[in-house]
Amino acid sequence: MKQKVYQVAFSATLVVMTVAFLFTIFLANASLSFASSGKTKSSEIVVSSAADHTEARIKQLHGALKITETQEELWGNLTQVMRENAKDMDALTKDRAENTKTTNAVEHMKLHSQITEVHLDQLKKFIPPFEALYASMSDNQKKNADTIFRTGKYGKHYRTARYEKH
Template sequence: MKRIIKQVVFPATYVVVMAAFLSTFIFATANPSFAASTKKKATTVTRISAVERTESRIKQLQSALKITGEQDTLWNNLTQVMRENAKEMDALTKDRTENAMTMDAVESLKFNSQMTEAHLNQMKKFLPPFEALYASMSDEQKKTTDTLFRTGKHGKHRLN
């Protein structure tokens, strides 16, 4: 009986001692968690404004879609909405950036809800001029447009 106890107790004790040793080593060498860290870290990410992204997107679309003279008015209506939407997004993003560190969790969630509503409203504004332009397009332009507006990797639009 004593032999069986030794066969069970020794390995169990060994496992507990090793676990204690490893956890001591891990906790002694670990960095504080991201959430517990109070130091500000320097960021090297340069963000491109929504206005800049939109201007780039407008140029890419105009080139890819080969907008004709007859479509200029419809195209201008669409790009005006795109630019207005981009300015609104930049304002919301700036507001978020300026207040992010002082927002509690509830305020942050409310702001996310506000951003989602803004996106929805922008899509509602974008759709009528887009539909008008799309209706005026040739079959080739529609095919190109359909390809361009399919979502690619990470939610980014592909321009092939």
């Protein structure tokens, strides 16, 4: 049972951090694609920071996970780590954006490696407070958390749903 909790918590955390990582890469690549095409970005495009994205995700998860008053302290510990991770990612993203024009392919790959290492470190920081919160959840909350973190949505994921027997 305990190993199952670890597997679920690790999987859930991995999904969250992967999404954040891909989001960061998407933003950076969007900047590069505009630069290579010779077009300029529209002034209407607003790029949100990892911190802004994290704040929105925290609010969304708080409601979706139905965090109780007794779980607020554990939730606070988790959100503190999420905010610290977002701040670190914003710093890396800023550094990458400032140095993109002057880096060669090897330096670019090294930067990707550094970002991956930071994500791994962030994941390691995220797991303990998430495990503590998950352990405090009711069975219904756990089921909901499992669905949210497995699929990234608040229901069945289309890829897993099509393989289920009807």
